[in-house]
Amino acid sequence: MTGENDEQASSSLDVLSKGNVWIKDLPTNSVEPIEESFGARKMTRNGKKERELEEKMAVLEQQFLEREKELLKKNSVLENQLKESSEKMNDLRIQQGKENESLQTEIKDLRETLSIREKCHTKQKDIFKKMAANSQSELDKARAVISNLSEGMKGCEDYRRLARKTLQRIKQ
Numbered sequence: 001m002t003g004e005n006d007e008q009a010s011s012s013l014d015v016l017s018k019g020n021v022w023i024k025d026l027p028t029n030s031v032e033p034i035e036e037s038f039g040a041r042k043m044t045r046n047g048k049k050e051r052e053l054e055e056k057m058a059v060l061e062q063q064f065l066e067r068e069k070e071l072l073k074k075n076s077v078l079e080n081q082l083k084e085s086s087e088k089m090n091d092l093r094i095q096q097g098k099e100n101e102s103l104q105t106e107i108k109d110l111r112e113t114l115s116i117r118e119k120c121h122t123k124q125k126d127i128f129k130k131m132a133a134n135s136q137s138e139l140d141k142a143r144a145v146i147s148n149l150s151e152g153m154k155g156c157e158d159y160r161r162l163a164r165k166t167l168q169r170i171k172q
Helices: 003-018 048-171
Strands: none
């Protein structure tokens, strides 16, 4: 084969690989592109555009890898923050549970205190009612005594007037 035939073979391989032609009856019995089955083709000439594209691809791959690393770091940081937040949340739940228990205990104590105070208040009201009733009956008795004394005083006053009149008559 001459160099001319090599170019034709190379170009026919290009056409076949670009057309996505697959060879099935290779010794490995695998399906792969022609280009790969005969080994990677060496490019004889790299054009300026191809080099630029390769450089851009390399830059883009590097940027992709850097971005992937950044995202993995951010993801790790976020996972750590999430873990810390969840631990804090659990701590807060435990603390809130303890506070709720203490509040419930305090409410229970306050209810008991209120119940005791209500009982004392009721007893005091009953005592005051009895005292008021006793005071009223004592007041009524005192009024009756005063009324009796008043009538007795009137009687004494009438008797005294009568006694004076009688004394004046006797003196005359």
